[in-house]
Amino acid sequence: MLAAVTRSPGVMVVGQVPEPGPPGPQDVIVRPEAVGICGSDLHFYSGDTGALSGARSFFPRIQGHELSAVVEQTGKDCPGGVRAGDRVAVWPLRGCGRCYPCRAGRANACVSLDLVGIHRDGGLQQLLSVPVSQVFGVGDLGPEPAAFVEPMSIAVHALGRAGIPDGQQVIILGAGPIGLATALAASAAGARVMATDPVPARRDLALKVGAENVAWGGDGELLDAVQAWTHGQGAPTVIDTTGDPGALAQATRLVCSAGRVVVVGMSAAAAPLRSGVFPEKEIDVLGSSCATAADFRAAVALVQSHREAIAALFSHRFPLTHAREAIECVADPAAGAVKVLITVGGPEL
Numbered sequence: 001m002l003a004a005v006t007r008s009p010g011v012m013v014v015g016q017v018p019e020p021g022p023p024g025p026q027d028v029i030v031r032p033e034a035v036g037i038c039g040s041d042l043h044f045y046s047g048d049t050g051a052l053s054g055a056r057s058f059f060p061r062i063q064g065h066e067l068s069a070v071v072e073q074t075g076k077d078c079p080g081g082v083r084a085g086d087r088v089a090v091w092p093l094r095g096c097g098r099c100y101p102c103r104a105g106r107a108n109a110c111v112s113l114d115l116v117g118i119h120r121d122g123g124l125q126q127l128l129s130v131p132v133s134q135v136f137g138v139g140d141l142g143p144e145p146a147a148f149v150e151p152m153s154i155a156v157h158a159l160g161r162a163g164i165p166d167g168q169q170v171i172i173l174g175a176g177p178i179g180l181a182t183a184l185a186a187s188a189a190g191a192r193v194m195a196t197d198p199v200p201a202r203r204d205l206a207l208k209v210g211a212e213n214v215a216w217g218g219d220g221e222l223l224d225a226v227q228a229w230t231h232g233q234g235a236p237t238v239i240d241t242t243g244d245p246g247a248l249a250q251a252t253r254l255v256c257s258a259g260r261v262v263v264v265g266m267s268a269a270a271a272p273l274r275s276g277v278f279p280e281k282e283i284d285v286l287g288s289s290c291a292t293a294a295d296f297r298a299a300v301a302l303v304q305s306h307r308e309a310i311a312a313l314f315s316h317r318f319p320l321t322h323a324r325e326a327i328e329c330v331a332d333p334a335a336g337a338v339k340v341l342i343t344v345g346g347p348e349l
């Protein structure tokens with residue numbers, strides 16, 4: 001079967017790989033249909049694995065952690081709810097079950113996190129074996145929106161961390177796919193959203209998915225916009241989805257006293273931060289990592305009820321044979337990419 005193999009940093013080759021054998025008793029064999037490519041795929045592809053946990057060897061690897069698929073075969077001990085022919089979204093995460101976060105019910109922060117497409121082979125191949133506990137039926141969702149369940153689950157988890165009461169104002173830094181998913185999920189939950197992004201087309205998309213306000217500019221301009229929107233208070237919640245090392249300092253300036261900052265975007269870089277702002281404003285700063293099974297289930301429902309808005313986020317599509325171009329498209333600011341999809345089961349294969 002065909003797969004896109006990232007052999008070493010910057011080297012992706014599409015070629016033949018062996019098919020998985022019959023499924024283990026509690027595994028399913030799925031046929032990936034659509035795979036979303038995101039910033040973390042690009043980091044991985046470039047060999048920038050510094051933000052990933054553990055000193056592990058990542059290459060060679062078949063990437064792809066945002067995937068929709070059709071169940072091909074189920075293992076003999078799989079529950080009856082999952083059947084061959086079902087379309088599913090794959091929850092890429094499994095925890096070790098032994099560390100403190102796993103025992104605390106927070107496998108999404110496991111110290112030896114195991115993610116499909118990063119720590120083990122992912123969706124950029126024609127067949128994939130995964131534990132049945134990691135597939136979620138998506139009903140009549142099409143393959144493309146079903147591939148957006150994973151990024152939506154990241155947004156759902158971040159909002160859980162933010163704990164935004166109904167009607168409250170939230171600033172979302174960054175209107176890439178995760179920022180847009182967060183804007184959509186927050187608006188759907190009744191929050192009032194302002195999104196920031198340097199790219200005008202992304203700001204327009206933020207308005208389309210439910211933000212009531214968008215802004216961009218230098219630090220002073222942005223602060224002015226936020227002050228005007230919040231009657232001089234700052235926002236009770238700021239969620240950073242940018243992965244820009246300077247965003248945390250910016251978030252601490254935009255958040256109001258007693259407010260909360262949630263950091264979703266990842267970066268291995270350091271950035272200066274005035275630590276006095278934490279006690280002065282008594283702000284909470286929380287990280288948000290991946291998503292739990294419950295978040296993933298909630299994300300399926302959110303994607304099901306916002307198909308049209310989500311369809312507007314798919315900017316580019318490539319067949320599996322052109323997987324490298326898909327990654328390069330995400331990397332190229334001039335391409336204007338939002339969510340880039342790779343179609344795995346296309347007729348050209």
Ligand SMILES: [Zn+2]
Pocket residue numbers: 037038039040041065066151
């Ligand atoms: Zn992703």
Ligand SMILES: [Zn+2]
Pocket residue numbers: 095096097098099100101102103107110111112113
């Ligand atoms: Zn663990």
